[in-house]
Amino acid sequence: MAKFDMKEIKIVDVQVQDIRFPTSLQAQGSDAMHKDPDYSCAYVSIITSQKDLIGYGLTFTLGRGTEIVCVAVEALSFLFKDQRLHNIYSNFGQFWDRVTNESQLRWLGPSKGVTHLAVAALMNALWDLWAKIEEKPLWRLLVDMSPEQLVSTMDFRYISDVLTKEEALEILKQQRENDIETKIERMKTRGYPAYTTATGWIGYSDDKVRELCAKYLTLGFTAFKIKVGINLEDDKRRCKLMRDMIGQDNLLMVDSNQRWDVEEAIRWMQGLAEFNIYWIEEPTSPDDILGHRAISEALEPLGIKVASGEVCCNKVMFKQFLASEAIQVAQIDSCRLGSINEILPVYLMAYKLKVPVCPHAGGVGLSEMVQHLQLFDYICVSQTLHHRLIEFVDQETTHFVHPIRIENAHYIAPTESGYSTELKKDSIEEFKYPNGNWYKQMK
Numbered sequence: 221m222a223k224f225d226m227k228e229i230k231i232v233d234v235q236v237q238d239i240r241f242p243t244s245l246q247a248q249g250s251d252a253m254h255k256d257p258d259y260s261c262a263y264v265s266i267i268t269s270q271k272d273l274i275g276y277g278l279t280f281t282l283g284r285g286t287e288i289v290c291v292a293v294e295a296l297s298f299l300f301k302d303q304r305l306h307n308i309y310s311n312f313g314q315f316w317d318r319v320t321n322e323s324q325l326r327w328l329g330p331s332k333g334v335t336h337l338a339v340a341a342l343m344n345a346l347w348d349l350w351a352k353i354e355e356k357p358l359w360r361l362l363v364d365m366s367p368e369q370l371v372s373t374m375d376f377r378y379i380s381d382v383l384t385k386e387e388a389l390e391i392l393k394q395q396r397e398n399d400i401e402t403k404i405e406r407m408k409t410r411g412y413p414a415y416t417t418a419t420g421w422i423g424y425s426d427d428k429v430r431e432l433c434a435k436y437l438t439l440g441f442t443a444f445k446i447k448v449g450i451n452l453e454d455d456k457r458r459c460k461l462m463r464d465m466i467g468q469d470n471l472l473m474v475d476s477n478q479r480w481d482v483e484e485a486i487r488w489m490q491g492l493a494e495f496n497i498y499w500i501e502e503p504t505s506p507d508d509i510l511g512h513r514a515i516s517e518a519l520e521p522l523g524i525k526v527a528s529g530e531v532c533c534n535k536v537m538f539k540q541f542l543a544s545e546a547i548q549v550a551q552i553d554s555c556r557l558g559s560i561n562e563i564l565p566v567y568l569m570a571y572k573l574k575v576p577v578c579p580h581a582g583g584v585g586l587s588e589m590v591q592h593l594q595l596f597d598y599i600c601v602s603q604t605l606h607h608r609l610i611e612f613v614d615q616e617t618t619h620f621v622h623p624i625r626i627e628n629a630h631y632i633a634p635t636e637s638g639y640s641t642e643l644k645k646d647s648i649e650e651f652k653y654p655n656g657n658w659y660k661q662m663k
């Protein structure tokens with residue numbers, strides 16, 4: 221007998237808080253374009269009529285700007301208030317469409333920018349709530365849903381030229397016939413392989429990079445990412461340093477965070493090719509599909525893949541990147557796309573078009589969320605770990621009530637109910653902006 225009756229429960233309030241961690245002070249998270257990122261989030265609580273039943277969701281931001289996303293959350297919240305949960309979840313895809321296409325607010329997007337980040341925060345909270353109602357970790361909720369139920373959470377408008385609802389259903393049904401129990405067991409015991417970006421932020425000194433490489437090698441990591449893009453000679457020195465530390469057998473990825481023009485990206489990467497680079501991430505404008513394709517073609521003979529997606533704002537953009545072979549690694553982001561309703565069709569398109577998904581993580585809560593999604597992909601969609609890794613950065617994970625568990629450089633399947641999105645009360649009190657304790661002391 222289910223603990224909660226969704227027909228009885230209503231949403232009574234939607235609250236949003238601006239939470240900012242001062243990570244820029246130590247150059248944590250710095251890259252060629254974001255030199256002083258303060259890892260932040262617009263943090264949403266969906267309060268229900270059922271005592272203590274709250275859904276938490278968030279979207280990742282970088283300091284200034286978080287308050288704008290909070291205003292967008294407030295502007296959308298009327299669509300959630302007073303709704304019965306049954307009405308939302310019984311046709312979740314339709315509800316997603318209603319929120320994403322609210323007839324006045326959609327003008328600010330559609331499906332991109334501040335309003336879409338707000339959609340992600342709100343819908344992430346709804347997914348957390350659903351998993352809590354079912355008393356399951358989110359990944360398990362997805363695994364236990366029938367293919368029909370899963371498809372009913374998605375919206376195929378604008379992507380049915382590449383993936384129809386019927387095809388999605390067919391893929392999910394077909395994969396379910398394979399042995400999923402062994403895969404579930406593997407995720408609980410050995411976990412999902414990770415790579416780390418914690419070693420190579422652009423503001424770190426060479427000594428710090430060395431020290432962190434040594435630390436993460438000891439922890440069992442075999443794949444490392446370093447930030448590049450400002451000065452080629454510096455990048456050569458830093459890549460050599462990384463290679464000297466991690467050896468030739470481990471993977472080395474680089475990330476320029478949208479720094480270059482297309483031709484410049486090609487030349488730059490030709491200059492770094494001697495360091496045996498596995499992928500170049502976000503080499504140019506994240507909206508430039510043709511540019512990514514040109515870079516991919518030029519770098520293919522050098523064995524360098526092109527990765528992108530952390531700011532790819534919707535399923536339509538992903539459709540084009542995937543279908544035009546512009547990227548060889550798809551990096552979905554749990555807060556940039558409009559939550560799981562939009563992420564699942566991207567996983568299915570990537571599966572159909574044979575592009576591995578290696579999600580963007582770290583940030584605030586991204587690792588906590590994407591572990592659930594990547595586990596679902598492994599168990600029910602791609603069913604392989606080949607060429608697949610989840611990013612790992614340990615910043616900000618300690619602020620979560622149920623932080624990620626990493627063992628021997630693998631994400632171990634979460635066991636607690638929900639989407640792992642709840643922040644600790646003490647962390648909120650300390651870092652809420654502008655009146656948290658940390659900010660009061662700064663005045």
Ligand SMILES: C[C@H](O)[C@@H](O)CC(=O)C(=O)O
Nearest residue numbers: 249250251254257417582
């Ligand atoms: C500003 C962020 O730290 C960004 O550099 C993260 C990123 O590109 C990544 O994790 O990859």
Ligand SMILES: [Mg+2]
Nearest residue numbers: 475501502530
């Ligand atoms: Mg990146």
